[in-house]
Each structure stands twice: as structure tokens, then as C-alpha cells.
Amino acid sequence: MSIQSQAPPALSPSQRYLAGILLRLRRLINQSVASMLANREKAAMQFAKGCGGATASGDGTVRDALHHQTICIPGNSFNSRT
Numbered sequence: 001m002s003i004q005s006q007a008p009p010a011l012s013p014s015q016r017y018l019a020g021i022l023l024r025l026r027r028l029i030n031q032s033v034a035s036m037l038a039n040r041e042k043a044a045m046q047f048a049k050g051c052g053g054a055t056a057s058g059d060g061t062v063r064d065a066l067h068h069q070t071i072c073i074p075g076n077s078f079n080s081r082t
Helices: 015-049
Strands: 055-057 061-064 067-071
Touching: none
Parallel strands: none
Antiparallel strands: 055 061, 061 067
């Protein structure tokens, strides 16, 4: 006994049109998300370059070892998980 594979049923013209629109929408969203992630990575790299000799502490402050200044970064406490 042989098993025959059946092709999926043909789509109607309206279903093909909708599938095309959904495909374009998915591509647009993927490009937007990729662009957003690239911009965030670029901003993070620039921020890291700007914090050359800085070290982070658990209370959300950054201690600059070169200029002996304490810089407070609001909302950047890594240990404040609830």
C-alpha cells in the first residue's frame, strides 16, 4: 500500500491577496524590529565608550575611577528585582 501525499487545497484569489498583505506586513515588522535593535546596540556601544573608567555598584550609581565622581543613573539598579 503506498501513501500518496496530497497538495494543499488551492487558495482563492481573496485568500492569496490576504496572504500577500500579511507577508508584506510581517516583513515590515521584522525590518522595524531589526532596525530598533541595531539602534539600541549602537546607543549601548556609545554609552559604554563614554563610561571608559566607570564601574557599576549595586545601588544604581556609577563610580568614575578617573575623576572620583559618583554618577547616579535612575532606574539602573540591577539588584532591585521584586
